[in-house]
Amino acid sequence: MSTAFSGYEKNDSEGSKQFQQLRVEENLRKRSEVAAQMRDSEKEYLESLNLAMQKFYDPIQHSTSTQYPIISPAEIAALFSTLPQIHKAHTNFFKILDKRVNTWDVNTVVGDLYLELVIDIMKAYSQFFDNYPTAMETLDTAMGNSIHFATFIVTNEKELKVTLTSLFEKVLKRLATYYLTLEEIQNYTSDPHPDLPHLKTVITRLREYLDQQKQNKIETIKAQGGPILRTRTNSVSKIQRKGSWNSSQMATVKTNLVANGVIPKSPEKITPTLRSSGKFNSVN
Numbered sequence: 001m002s003t004a005f006s007g008y009e010k011n012d013s014e015g016s017k018q019f020q021q022l023r024v025e026e027n028l029r030k031r032s033e034v035a036a037q038m039r040d041s042e043k044e045y046l047e048s049l050n051l052a053m054q055k056f057y058d059p060i061q062h063s064t065s066t067q068y069p070i071i072s073p074a075e076i077a078a079l080f081s082t083l084p085q086i087h088k089a090h091t092n093f094f095k096i097l098d099k100r101v102n103t104w105d106v107n108t109v110v111g112d113l114y115l116e117l118v119i120d121i122m123k124a125y126s127q128f129f130d131n132y133p134t135a136m137e138t139l140d141t142a143m144g145n146s147i148h149f150a151t152f153i154v155t156n157e158k159e160l161k162v163t164l165t166s167l168f169e170k171v172l173k174r175l176a177t178y179y180l181t182l183e184e185i186q187n188y189t190s191d192p193h194p195d196l197p198h199l200k201t202v203i204t205r206l207r208e209y210l211d212q213q214k215q216n217k218i219e220t221i222k223a224q225g226g227p228i229l230r231t232r233t234n235s236v237s238k239i240q241r242k243g244s245w246n247s248s249q250m251a252t253v254k255t256n257l258v259a260n261g262v263i264p265k266s267p268e269k270i271t272p273t274l275r276s277s278g279k280f281n282s283v284n
Contacts, residue, residue, distance in 0.1 A: 028106050030188040031195075035110055038181050039094075039101040045174060046094045049087045052167040055156055057083060063148070070149045071142050078138040081131040082124040086171060089121045111198025114182060118175070118205055125175055129213055132172065139164070179206040 057080050063070040071079070097113055142149040157163050186199040 024190065027188040027190060031185055032104055034181065034185040034188065035101050035104060035108070038110070038185070039097055041177070041181065042090070042094050042097055045170065045177075046090050048167055048170050049083075049090055051160065051162065052083060052164065052171075053087050055160060056080075056164055056167075059152070060149075063152075068148055070152050071146060075138055075142060078131070079135050079142075081135060082127045083168075083171065085124045086121060086128065089117065089124070093117050107194060109195035109198055110185070111182070111195045111200075111202055114178060115198055115202040115205070118178070118202055118209075122175075122205070122209055125171075126209070126213070128171055130216065132168065135168065136165070175206055176210055179203065179210060182206070 057076075060070050060076055064073060064076075093113070097110070100108060100110060100113065139153075143153060144150075153164065182199055182203050186196070186203060189196050189199060
């Protein structure tokens, strides 16, 4: 009798080991899938940052060296805040992440990359978030006061089929997206996988950041009496309501902006451009 029971116990133990092995293999497969999704998400985000920089920030900066400056350097800083630093850090980060995912194996880690990125850019994101109400005020004021700026924004948003505000809002939401995706890959990462300590640390850092930003947002809403996030409505109607110029004047301004290289003659396709290599740039 005891021999028979021993056989059952042995079979049960072997079955449990096989189940555990299958579970480990499934988790490793899931980790690989989530990592690929994280890389694809980062590529899409970088494309949005490229769009904001190459089609909005860079031409506006260029205009300050022409006879048709769109807005002042101070207004540029108020509008874009730390976006250049964020863009540069993510340009480098994507290159490193892409290489890591392309050489993926069962022991590959990604938590260390995200931890280093978050440490480097958390201050820049905090500044961008805190500056957002000022950026929206600057945007609205410039749209009403400067025909050059209004023409530039309306032309770009129409041709690119995206608003500058919507690109900014992707920046505001990015670290929350990291928090969710890192939690997902952690669900498929078991001890003693080398990625687990990195994932736990970066998730904790992100949770603390998001909790603080949530509190800051609540305080901002109370102070301003309205939501911090909003989407700008019809740009043309805003110009007509605040500005004194007409469509003919705007057409003339557009011609001047095109002639000075501020607005391209035709819309160009934006692709992720990895301009630099190495570690992400530290933001102090």
